[in-house]
Amino acid sequence: MAQYNGSTNWTRNTNYFLAENRYDTTGTSMATSAASGYDGTGGQGVTLISNRHVLMANHVSALWGTTIISASINIAAQYPITVYFVNNNNTVFTYTINSAANVATIGPSSGNGYTDISIGYLNTTVDPSLRFYKVIPSNFLNYTQKEYDQLISRDELVPYFPVFYMDGGDTNNGVIPNPYQKRTWCGNFATVDSAPNNIPKIYAPIAGKRFNNCQAIVGGDSGNIIFIPFNQEIVVIGTWWWTTLARISGDILGGSSFIAPHIDQINTAMTTLAGTSYSLTQADVSIYRTF
Numbered sequence: 001m002a003q004y005n006g007s008t009n010w011t012r013n014t015n016y017f018l019a020e021n022r023y024d025t026t027g028t029s030m031a032t033s034a035a036s037g038y039d040g041t042g043g044q045g046v047t048l049i050s051n052r053h054v055l056m057a058n059h060v061s062a063l064w065g066t067t068i069i070s071a072s073i074n075i076a077a078q079y080p081i082t083v084y085f086v087n088n089n090n091t092v093f094t095y096t097i098n099s100a101a102n103v104a105t106i107g108p109s110s111g112n113g114y115t116d117i118s119i120g121y122l123n124t125t126v127d128p129s130l131r132f133y134k135v136i137p138s139n140f141l142n143y144t145q146k147e148y149d150q151l152i153s154r155d156e157l158v159p160y161f162p163v164f165y166m167d168g169g170d171t172n173n174g175v176i177p178n179p180y181q182k183r184t185w186c187g188n189f190a191t192v193d194s195a196p197n198n199i200p201k202i203y204a205p206i207a208g209k210r211f212n213n214c215q216a217i218v219g220g221d222s223g224n225i226i227f228i229p230f231n232q233e234i235v236v237i238g239t240w241w242w243t244t245l246a247r248i249s250g251d252i253l254g255g256s257s258f259i260a261p262h263i264d265q266i267n268t269a270m271t272t273l274a275g276t277s278y279s280l281t282q283a284d285v286s287i288y289r290t291f
Helices: 209-213 260-274
Strands: 002-003 009-014 031-033 052-057 081-086 093-101 116-124 146-149 156-167 184-193 200-201 225-232 233-243 253-258
Touching: 009 081, 052 233, 052 260, 093 260, 116 260, 156 200, 253 260
Parallel strands: none
Antiparallel strands: 002 009, 031 081, 052 116, 081 093, 093 116, 146 156, 156 184, 156 225, 184 200, 200 253, 225 233, 233 253
8 A cells, every 4th residue: 555665754656556546545553652651552453533533443542552562561552653644645654552441341251242343532633635435324234235044144255246355464573663554355254143243254355366466464463444436436334353373265354343232322422522413424325226
């Protein structure tokens, strides 16, 4: 997505395929770093969902800065967390996440139903040159064709629903902020467990160019977005939650925190953090067929 130039400077790659097709990725963070004296976090995803809120993975944000570098003592998460965005003119904007709300408490602490969603609140509204993203609507699954598999007791989307996802990148030089080089890959949004859990799983494409442009998710990719390109915009489906270390044709790449069933709770968290009314912007897909 961008070339790291040292310190806290990045230059957007003009030959990045989303940029070539005029999709705006300025709402995805380049890097994050923890409070002074605490471990940094690097490439884990921070995504703008309003002019002052970011979407995160709770298992990341709950641990941010909890290890003191000199003492290795685990304590409560330490804020502020610094986050870096770069607009399309390569201007770097630095903000801090001063507080966060855990949306995962709407389900159990782990296992089926656990969403792993948290919402961060920035110290100020972001520059208008940075794009915050729409999300899929709460009734998104009504627009996806599916059938129930009685043998494994789950709904399968038919056919596979193509999606894109970002990772945390593989490059880390050990400094804060860790300059991971984020990349985008192809995947299949394929399985939704039976209600009320609605936990999608992302599979590797079966073969061909889409499989060749797919990569397994690993530790450090958590919180980066899974999305669909729609009406020349990036529309968020969810974030990475757990991983597998395989990329076998048709195999599971990992599980995601699916936004659609939890939009009301996310809106409540956004409003509570801001002290004034906020809500997600849902993409309008009403012209399409429902199943």
